[in-house]
Amino acid sequence: MSNRRDAVHAILRQSEGFRSAQDVYAEMRAEGAKIGLTTVYRALQALADTGHVDVLRTDDGESVYRACASGDHHHHLVCRRCGRTVEVAGPAVERWAETIGSEHGFTEITHTLEIFGTCASCATAAKPLRTPSRA
Amino acid sequence: MSNRRDAVHAILRQSEGFRSAQDVYAEMRAEGAKIGLTTVYRALQALADTGHVDVLRTDDGESVYRACASGDHHHHLVCRRCGRTVEVAGPAVERWAETIGSEHGFTEITHTLEIFGTCASCATAAKPLRTPSRA
DNA sequence: CTGATTTTGACAACCGTTTTCATTTACGCG
DNA sequence: CGCGTAAATGAAAACGGTTGTCAAAATCAG
Numbered sequence: 001m002s003n004r005r006d007a008v009h010a011i012l013r014q015s016e017g018f019r020s021a022q023d024v025y026a027e028m029r030a031e032g033a034k035i036g037l038t039t040v041y042r043a044l045q046a047l048a049d050t051g052h053v054d055v056l057r058t059d060d061g062e063s064v065y066r067a068c069a070s071g072d073h074h075h076h077l078v079c080r081r082c083g084r085t086v087e088v089a090g091p092a093v094e095r096w097a098e099t100i101g102s103e104h105g106f107t108e109i110t111h112t113l114e115i116f117g118t119c120a121s122c123a124t125a126a127k128p129l130r131t132p133s134r135a
Numbered sequence: 136m137s138n139r140r141d142a143v144h145a146i147l148r149q150s151e152g153f154r155s156a157q158d159v160y161a162e163m164r165a166e167g168a169k170i171g172l173t174t175v176y177r178a179l180q181a182l183a184d185t186g187h188v189d190v191l192r193t194d195d196g197e198s199v200y201r202a203c204a205s206g207d208h209h210h211h212l213v214c215r216r217c218g219r220t221v222e223v224a225g226p227a228v229e230r231w232a233e234t235i236g237s238e239h240g241f242t243e244i245t246h247t248l249e250i251f252g253t254c255a256s257c258a259t260a261a262k263p264l265r266t267p268s269r270a
Numbered sequence: 271c272t273g274a275t276t277t278t279g280a281c282a283a284c285c286g287t288t289t290t291c292a293t294t295t296a297c298g299c300g
Numbered sequence: 301c302g303c304g305t306a307a308a309t310g311a312a313a314a315c316g317g318t319t320g321t322c323a324a325a326a327t328c329a330g
Contacts, residue, residue, distance in 0.1 A: 057196060096225055097250045100225070104221050107253050108215075111249060111251065112249050113246065
């Protein structure tokens with residue numbers, strides 16, 4: 001029944017970072033899985049709804065998904081080059097957001113926070129900015 | 136030349152919160168302005184590029200724009216009901232993000248952070264959750 | 271086995287955004 | 301002032317990710 005959903009979940013578990021729906025779909029097809037794009041979308045939504053995966057939007061409006069270790073509230077430190085992701089927690093930030101909101105009379109406060117950077121591997125591996133092709 | 140861009144900027148300045156491109160376009164047309172949707176998009180992009188307006192993505196992937204008072208790095212406390220927005224700064228959070236990134240070997244660290252809530256006016260004004268229509 | 275129910279996926283519809291391209295407008299110069 | 305070139309404009313088409321449609325397939329109950 002939810003065989004496909006599990007399959008989708010599995011792909012996400014194998015991945016180091018966030019993956020797009022189309023991305024997951026492509027990989028599954030490449031592996032020979034018989035699945036439709038529609039079903040991948042549905043599976044991802046279902047997984048997101050049940051909190052089994054985290055979702056976030058890229059700058060160009062694409063939804064990307066990730067199977068996270070922790071079900072608790074946390075944020076992400078994402079390598080903008082390879083997509084590798086580290087889960088981070090910041091209790092102080094949570095409190096800060098809550099406080100700021102209250103101070104301005106806001107209630108039911110939530111927040112979104114993501115940190116982007118270039119991870120160590122990518123920083124050493126690819127430094128095409130120095131010596132571009134200067135013989 | 137950049138007459139249209141100024142007009143778009145003006146609309147944004149009049150607004151309390153973030154507005155979508157289509158939204159701005161609709162208002163300008165309603166006011167009788169002769170402008171095309173394409174130009175509104177171009178104007179918004181230009182304004183965003185030059186840092187005159189802030190951009191963020193809504194949950195459903197729409198880009199929304201706002202003319203912000205400060206050109207410095209800051210975040211937003213947004214009312215999820217009426218869209219009213221307060222600019223907030225959190226030096227501690229900036230440092231925290233930077234630190235977290237470094238600790239994990241990441242460089243060129245940036246971050247995104249938005250706080251959402253229900254503002255005081257909206258909280259008192261609309262409480263349709265109680266007595267929905269229970270005669 | 272048979273009929274009802276759910277899941278699936280090919281395909282079309284959607285929607286915000288971007289591109290294309292012909293037209294218009296603005297500007298510099300003779 | 302007139303003309304040519306360059307920039308700006310906008311209608312319409314293209315695009316890309318996502319969602320809806322609906323009939324076929326798989327699953328389940330009796």
